[in-house]
Amino acid sequence: MKTLMVTYLPRGERSYTKKLADAFLEGIKNQPIESLDLLKDIPGFFMETSLEAYIQRNYMGQKLDAVHQKAIATMDRMTAQFKGADIVVLATPMHNFSLPGCVKTYFDSILLKSETWDIQDGKFIGLMTGKKALILLASGGIYEGPMASWEHAVSLARVEFQLMGFSDIRAVTASGMNAGKRQPEEIVAEAQEKVRAITREWYK
Template sequence: MAVHVVRYTPRTGSRTARLLEHAIAQLDPAPVVTDLATTLPPLFDTTRVDGYVARNYGGIEPAAETAAALAPMDRYVEQLRAADRIILATPMYNFGLPAAVKAWFDAVIQRDRTWTVRDGAYEGWLTGHRALLITTSSGQYEDGPGSYDLLTPTVRQLFGFMGFAGVDVVAGQGTAAPAEVVDRRMAQARAEIDRVIAAWKSEAPTSRAQPAR
């Protein structure tokens, strides 16, 4: 089982980071880790977006300068495609994804690399992949329509668009509560991580991404 970790845990003492380290300690071999707080992912500026559209939609190979600008985004795609399981660890910022995590998703959701259009319908290519979202938030929010939690449904939608077979969510919410309550919630989150990792270890990966075209 090849596991790739994508983390954005910039705050000193991050509870999200503590939960992630609990998960990583159970993985052997150690996973490949992309730390978005250490190296921020590139954004779609004019050079990158024009080069991406020309290459991935028009089949036009980019000039050397444009290819170099796209290279960091393409490396994210290669890491994602090479994994069987993805752990995404991020706090909730203002009810949603931090900008760095959204930029990572923008980098890896590439036509004819992680998804395509077939017979007029979207088709995700990473059909053998599963993801675990580890997240924390100071508030505690209900799931479903009207919830302030915009992060969880967004992550499920984006991984699902790329064909992921499923996304498990461990949400350590309500970290602004009294310490004894937070400790109990973090213990529950660690137990849920244990359950997910154990289930992963018992499963055989079923499919790799389709080859790039």
């Protein structure tokens, strides 16, 4: 079973999300895991040539010239790595009520038609069925009650994994890190316990 952990943790060692990712790594012990650090390996944006390459190849079935191939090469490499995983763990903070731009760009990179999802008879079909995804996320606020509709981070990541057909999508959040209601250590410890429970279930 192959696991891919994708991280975007710009606060480094101070990151609360990292503490959740660490609990996951401890939980799976010696299982093989591949890592993608989006701070070091930056996903490609859709710009003029890369978008043209994607449309030409993935929608129109055309062969790409060298310039277009190169423009989409980082997306292709990240998509191949993503497709090779049975379990994908995404560890990211919430930024401005959503996924940080770099993480959204990663999703744009790997959500390639005919690679991770497709359209059949006018309907979306996911090509990543049978696979599992875990979203680990810390946020300053708490998204419950009247604030629930402001939450676009976990909800967006869930939709992206759903589109790709993931069979089991979980999320563990450490919410309210800056809300001053509870001690951050207490929130993290509770979330870490949830992460460990998932590792016990998935890596029996």
